[in-house]
Amino acid sequence: MADQTALPVIIIGGGPAGMMAGFLFARAGVRTIVMEKHADFLRDFRGDTVHPSTLGIFDELGLLDALLARKHDKVASLGAVISGREYRVADFSRLPGPTPFVAMMPQWHFLDFVADVARRLPAFTLRMESEAIGLIEGGTRIAGVRLANGETLEASLVIAADGRSSRIREAAGLPLQDLGAPIDVLWFRVPKPRTPDNRTQAYIDRGEMIVTIDRGDYFQCARVIEKGAADRIRAAGIERFRKDVATTATSLRPHIGTIADWSDVKLLAVSLDRLTCWHRPGLLAIGDAAHAMSPVGGVGINLAIQDAVAAANILTAPLLAHHDPDPLLHQVRARRMFAVHTIQAVQRSIHRNVIGSAMRNKAPFAPAAVRLLQAVPALQAIPAWLLGFGIRREHVLPPDAKRQ
Missing domain, CATH: 3.50.50.60 (FAD/NAD(P)-binding domain)
Structure with a gap:
């Protein structure tokens, strides 16, 4: 009490x-x-x-x-599509414990x-x-x-x-x-049909990086841009924005038109x-x-x-x-x-x-570490562990416990 x-x-x-x-x-x-x-x-x-x-x-x-x-969605793995080729980067299903996934x-x-x-x-x-x-x-x-x-x-x-x-x-x-953070992020949503598997991944191509987070019936999307570039992108018009996004993140093409105007796109100034x-x-x-x-x-x-x-x-x-x-x-x-x-x-x-590197390179290729993760899938547990459990994981202690 x-x-x-x-x-x-x-x-x-x-x-x-x-x-x-x-x-x-x-x-x-x-x-x-x-x-x-x-x-x-x-x-x-x-x-x-x-x-x-x-x-x-x-x-x-x-x-x-x-x-x-x-309400939540389970992400069992994270992937990337680099110059049109798909790679799996982290496999959370290989983690121990009752929750081998990220809950969205x-x-x-x-x-x-x-x-x-x-x-x-x-x-x-x-x-x-x-x-x-x-x-x-x-x-x-x-x-x-x-x-x-x-x-x-x-x-x-x-x-x-x-x-x-x-x-x-x-x-x-x-x-x-x-x-210092050299990037900002433009957030937006694009609807999608539900799929049996979660399809969260990053698209890297043509000097662009688009992250699509699968939220079941829509993708929560992030277009990564150079710090301070938002005004320049807006000045080019919403049609150009839709085209650039859909060219890089091909999974968004069927419904990219639902981004009607700039009110559907929010700027996150990254710190x-x-x-x-x-x-x-x-x-x-x-x-x-x-x-x-x-x-x-x-x-x-x-x-x-x-x-x-x-x-x-x-x-x-x-x-x-x-x-x-x-x-x-x-x-x-x-x-x-x-x-x-x-x-x-x-x-x-x-x-x-x-x-x-992704923003500078119009035809990027997968780093050696990413290629190694494909060759030895068991290694995908390493980035999953680092992302999933982090560094110096905390546990709830009773009030009278002594911190070591």
Whole structure:
């Protein structure tokens, strides 16, 4: 039972990191309030790839079957079509455990599920349409938050989980390192008939890279472009856009005409950055607020959830005991730093050596590593493991467990 006299942990942002952290703290009995500025979770073109590492966390919580009862599609493998030839790159069916696949689940379904199970906990409160715009500075630490409606709330700890444009991170003055991202992404949908197998893959040809994510009755598509090229592409007209996409991604040809105008195409300005310090006394940043990831690999949602698990594992016990959590805040970054730095380094390499090469080369050929994966299919388990389980995978610990 939560101690209702204790100051709550206040989490800013109801995305994957914020909702998962809120659930885990409240599950352990820590009074927790999640503040989400929107009225619902319904926002398109958000990260929808729920990897085996995240599915494993829900299995540890006894919630996997309930989660997978929500609408989703299973991706058992990932492939690429390079200059018209198809290659399989990652085979998730070779992974151990109960979920040898990536679950493609709209993020609003995922967040609705976490909210539903969290609301059953007496220690959990979710406040929608509650926008935090600033921090309360105490004598020596952050003491709470200020809301857009003029309300102020005191907190035992404030967690900034408000995304890659975090207002709370900025208010706290946490130092941000921009690693540079040479690409942007144009997102759009193209309808398709359902098929027995999931046909998620990337098309690389003629200086273009198009990713088609099979969502059952439609492809969620990403045209990867050079940073800042969106205006030039728009100026060429929607007909030219449809032609360029359909020429490269041939599976989209039958229904490419459903892209009627530019209102059907959304720009994602890709960021790749990280805080060099994730905390101040009384405040911790996690998820995209601590490290914005490239969409390469679809790992952002899963890294955010790993951050939430690490934060709950490290901070729950002192918060339950009404001890000052500040001396342990640095441990969250220390725990997650290697994974974040490694994955961002891999993404930067892919930006330069894979995507950059694809955009420069009008007649690309498959790299030697991709050809080797075709010659020895068992090796396709390696990229599947790296994508599916990531680096330094987190597990849910009981509140009194000691982190090694």
